[in-house]
Amino acid sequence: MQVVVPFAAESPKTRLESVLSFSEREALARAMLGDVLEAILETGHEPTVVSTARLSPESESDPVTGHADIGTLVDRGVTIEVDDRPLTDAVNTRLTAANGPVAVVMADLALATPDALTKLFATTADVAIAPGLGGGTNALLASHPEFRVDYHGASYLDHCRIAGEIDASLETVDSFRLATDVDEPTDLVELLVHGSERQRALSTLLAFGFDLETTAGRTDLRRVK
């Protein structure tokens, strides 16, 4: 099974610009990518990053969190390819070329764990989808040779329809961890509540000074420095 992790290297996490600077968004996006790759490696698969631009593999550890950089993950089996086409085209090229099942896992699934990913990787349907909040597709496993993706719009429903059109059996993976992609400030709350301090993304966010604030029965994001 091939595992593809698309990564938008050049416009990282624009919907977080109300709370994070460009360089912070870049650091968080890269931290999340590192965590996703690490979780995939722990399931026993060697993922391929399909990045819109070259990722400079730094040899040193991250100055903010001290974690090993993505460069060290290459030594552990991660492949990095550059493909500057839109997400849908870049993924469909890989689906067309594949000789077997292909999993596509988004790079911003900061809560993804090996267990949650294994729920997807162990499915036996022709197409298995882990939906994201708001109708997106956060991860999928395509075992049917004719399945193609369309990430524009409510892609979960589109992918269900595409599977139906090619008579592919379909399974939806029920995982809160895979449903949580980090796009908006409220998603950072999920990371603060459910993330692990052993991981890059949460330690990056904590290093930036973020914390949870609980007032009037609601949990919000707070920045203390």
Add this chain to the structure above:
Amino acid sequence: MQVVVPFAAESPKTRLESVLSFSEREALARAMLGDVLEAILETGHEPTVVSTARLSPESESDPVTGHADIGTLVDRGVTIEVDDRPLTDAVNTRLTAANGPVAVVMADLALATPDALTKLFATTADVAIAPGLGGGTNALLASHPEFRVDYHGASYLDHCRIAGEIDASLETVDSFRLATDVDEPTDLVELLVHGSERQRALSTLLAFGFDLETTAGRTDLRRVK
């Protein structure tokens, strides 16, 4: 195992008031309660509704959707108790009185399925929690006699802490369906994407004229009548 479903009968879903009238919120809240009870019955358990006010069991089917009313669920094993105390007190009274495991399932888990609930009911830890978005506790199973709830604030983290204080083993249930409680307009998008038309809540929402609108890559809520 006892299964308790707390229900706020008098101030239904106030955070939906920007998109639904009082009577619509009342109808949707009741529809979601009916779906949750039905899903619990299908797991083989007979739930007890703990309602803040009397629920008039109507003998007729729902005028909007044609679904059988909650009154008919009483015939299938649902018990309804009235308890006008705050949520935390009402639940803790049941936990104190119980002789065995108690599950507490929120009444607004419109995407809950028998499979998702079984993931929780089958756990073997002293305390198992299905977190909600934003740090809440959407469902839990307490098998430790000293465990008590505190639903104020980021209750998921509080419940983890309380479990630690009594040396109870803890398990978190990873379910998107159990994580999705319907509180805000964006939650209605989840119901429209993942709900079943055989269920009360989605058919109620469709009868109100709601639909999905997909523009510029995002999925939003639209009301057509």
